Amino acid sequence: EVQLVESGGGLVQPGGSLKLSCAASGFTFSGSAMHWVRQPSGKGLEWVGRIRTKVNNFATAYAASVTDRFTISRDDSKNTTYLQIHSLKTEDTAVYYCTVGSTWGQGTLVTVSS
Amino acid sequence: QSALTQPPSASGSPGQSVTISCTGTSSDIGAYNYVSWYRQYPGKAPKLMINEVSKRPSGVPDRFSGSKSGNTASLTVSGLQAEDEAYFYCSAYAGNNLMVFGGGTKLTVL
16 A cells, blocks of 8 residues: 655744655655645645656756755655755745655644744 | 636535636646646545546546646536535646646535
């Protein structure tokens, strides 16, 4: 069974940093591009970015709204992808999902507040 | 990279059909056949219902169908059931390695 499990969310002060993790199982992780999507409470989905595979040089792409503060990485030895967020803003408060193909994780909540 | 445009709400009675539109531009929906539709229940993760404009993943009922004309994609739900009441989101490849979502449509089964 294909499964994604996000972790690392929590309460962070504005200006802080956070690193989210997404542990994958049930498929060939190293051969799959991984995406991150976020959703503020009561609002719609926003694509954050994606990371490709080793054969594609782990190429990353980001939404214009996050490109200077967000970094996506992966560790194929751990079947895990990461989303590092710097200089957190209150508007970054959202549930963050990782997704591959038709599978989504359960999400992890990031709350940015003083 | 602007969000795709969806109507905020749609509704229909049980057994009826309802169509939800998703309007983009010639740079996203109009340029590529990479349109997906997701269903989301409150508090739950989205579920892929349609990909590549009209392909249904395994397990998705054939009551769900997708199409595209020009810069607008559409999701049609036939034979509405109470369980179809949910939020629906479209997404599309926007070129330059970017993806974009629509604002979402709340489908109400009357």
